[in-house]
Structure formats: C-alpha cells, structure tokens
Amino acid sequence: MSERIILPDIGPGDMSMRPDSLPSQLERLDLAAYQQHLPARPRDAHKGMFGHLLVIGGNHGMGGAIMLAAETALRCGAGKVSVATRSEHVVSMLARCPEVMAHGVDDPAQLAPLLGQASAVVLGPGLGRDAWAERMLTQVLKHDVPRILDADALNSIANMPRPVRLGRQTVITPHPAEAARLLACHTIDIQADRLAAVEQLAERFACAAVLKGVDSLVAGPGKERLPGLCPYGNPGMASAGMGDVLSGVIGALLAQHLDAGTAARYAVLLHALAGDRVAGQDGLLGMLASDLISSIRYYLNRNI
Numbered sequence: 490m491s492e493r494i495i496l497p498d499i500g501p502g503d504m505s506m507r508p509d510s511l512p513s514q515l516e517r518l519d520l521a522a523y524q525q526h527l528p529a530r531p532r533d534a535h536k537g538m539f540g541h542l543l544v545i546g547g548n549h550g551m552g553g554a555i556m557l558a559a560e561t562a563l564r565c566g567a568g569k570v571s572v573a574t575r576s577e578h579v580v581s582m583l584a585r586c587p588e589v590m591a592h593g594v595d596d597p598a599q600l601a602p603l604l605g606q607a608s609a610v611v612l613g614p615g616l617g618r619d620a621w622a623e624r625m626l627t628q629v630l631k632h633d634v635p636r637i638l639d640a641d642a643l644n645s646i647a648n649m650p651r652p653v654r655l656g657r658q659t660v661i662t663p664h665p666a667e668a669a670r671l672l673a674c675h676t677i678d679i680q681a682d683r684l685a686a687v688e689q690l691a692e693r694f695a696c697a698a699v700l701k702g703v704d705s706l707v708a709g710p711g712k713e714r715l716p717g718l719c720p721y722g723n724p725g726m727a728s729a730g731m732g733d734v735l736s737g738v739i740g741a742l743l744a745q746h747l748d749a750g751t752a753a754r755y756a757v758l759l760h761a762l763a764g765d766r767v768a769g770q771d772g773l774l775g776m777l778a779s780d781l782i783s784s785i786r787y788y789l790n791r792n793i
Contacts, residue, residue, distance in 0.1 A: 516714070516718070517718055517720065541567075541609075543607035544558050544736075545612045557778055571603060597627075600629075630653065639662045646671065656696060657710065659694075659696035668700055687699075688712075723768045726764040729778065730779070742755055760785065
C-alpha cells in the first residue's frame with residue numbers, strides 16, 4: 490500500500506482536538522452529529538418498532554463472546570435479540586440475561602427460520618473456524634439483511650478464493666491482523682497507512698469497514714462520504730471482549746434502521762467514549778468489556 494496521508498498526532502482520548510485540525514480527507518466523529526439518528530421514542534412505542542437482531546456465534550468454549558454481544562445489543566435499544574449458539578451455552582446465557590431469546594443451533598440447517606425472522610444480524614463473536622462456523626457463515630451470506638461480520642467470520646472470508654462483494658448493508662470490523670488477512674498483506678502494511686487500508690477494505694468488499702485500533706477509522710465504498718476518524722478510546726480497552734461489545738452496538742443500531750455506514754460510525758464513537766468514561770471513573774487497569782455497556786447506554790440516552 491502506498492503512503493497517501495500522515496494522520497495528525499492524536500492521543501487516545503484527546504477530546505480537545507478541533508475538527509478543523511484534521512486533514513480534509515477525514516471526518517472527526519462527534520457525538521452531537523450522530524445523536525439525531527436515533528430520535529425520541531413515541532409514547533405508543535412497542536418492541537416491534539426497534540428491530541429484531543439475531544446474534545450468531547459462541548462455538549464450543551466461546552460462549553462469553555456471544556453473551557457480551559447480545560446483552561450489549563439489548564442495552565443499546567434493539568427491540569428483540571435472539572441468539573443462535575451451541576446448545577451448551579443456552580442455560581448460562583438465559584441465567585445471565587433472561588431478556589435474550591437463546592436458541593441452541595448445533596445443526597446450521599436450523600439457522601434458516603431464525604434468519605427469516607431477523608431484521609439485522611451479527612455474525613462472528615466466538616464463532617470459531619470449524620465446519621459449523623463455515624456453514625453458519627454460508628447461511629448468513631445467502632440472506633439479504635443488514636449485518637455485521639466480525640472476528641472469525643472475517644477470517645473465513647479472508648480464506649475464500651476471491652473477495653466477496655458483501656454489499657452496502659454490511660459492516661466489517663477487523664483489527665489490524667484481520668485486516669491484513671483480508672487484504673493479503675502484513676499487519677505492518679496496514680499500520681503504515683491505516684487510511685489506505687480501511688478504504689481498500691471498503692472497496693474490495695463493497696461494504697462499510699471499521700479498522701479498529703488507536704484512532705479507529707470507518708469508511709464506505711464509493712467515496713460518497715469522508716472516512717471517519719474516532720479520536721477517543723484508551724489503552725485500558727486492550728482487553729478481551731471489547732470487539733464483541735462493539736459488534737453488539739452496531740447490530741442494535743442496524744436493527745433500529747440506521748444505514749450501515751452511519752451505524753458503524755455512531756457505534757465506534759459510542760464504544761470509545763464509553764471506554765473513556767469508564768477509565769475516568771475507575772482507571773485503566775482491569776477494565777472489562779462488560780464495564781462499557783452501561784456507559785454506552787448513558788451516551789445513547791443523552792439529548793433523547
């Protein structure tokens with residue numbers, strides 16, 4: 490990848506940076522600009538108005554990832570959240586969060602009726618890389634619905650013989666190593682020009698792309714809007730499960746009818762701001778992904 494732009498020196502969580510200090514090729518993600526996308530709920534609101542999200546994943550030994558994504562999605566306003574996971578995780582999931590509709594899906598053929606009821610899909614948290622995971626991915630790719638693909642769903646896509654045109658209703662959320670697999674290069678190449686990398690991801694897979702990391706970037710295909718940069722977040726967020734929480738936020742916003750690009754930008758912003766709020770309250774060391782959920786809800790409810 491060629492060097493096209495050098496990003497300004499923005500420290501994680503540097504909330505003092507002025508929007509006009511960014512290069513003209515980037516949009517600085519700002520909370521006030523995105524709060525309008527979730528209007529106040531009418532008095533006669535019902536759960537059917539806010540989407541039915543299906544969260545798919547949680548292979549053997551990886552039930553925590555799918556639990557984090559599903560619980561986050563409920564806290565972010567999805568009307569209903571169903572989970573398709575290995576049967577071994579159903580009891581613990583319902584014990585933790587009884588509001589989730591948990592389905593044991595040990596045969597991927599059982600996924601079809603659940604997909605038919607969903608208005609948006611999250612695929613990837615704890616998915617794994619075995620035959621079960623591959624068949625779950627195949628089922629989802631056949632279904633035309635707003636969706637986010639994360640974690641091992643991305644690793645499976647990277648192993649396909651040719652790039653998959655995922656479409657404008659899809660969000661992918663790779664970290665640098667996953668991005669390198671998707672673009673058939675090295676992680677050092679991704680980090681050398683992160684802006685070029687996220688734009689290539691969006692174009693190659695024809696979808697909205699989030700490149701996670703310090704100063705996360707969001708881009709979409711066709712250059713219809715500037716790539717977005719999120720200057721918030723902190724090193725305390727370098728812990729397991731953070732990506733699963735982000736997937737849950739994006740999925741909830743997709744279920745509530747935000748377009749993929751807007752959902753990705755708003756979710757990245759909410760996630761990073763929540764991390765900074767938790768760090769400000771309790772410090773960096775020992776921050777858990779689940780610690781962010783209440784602060785994400787806090788920011789979602791501001792000015793609504």
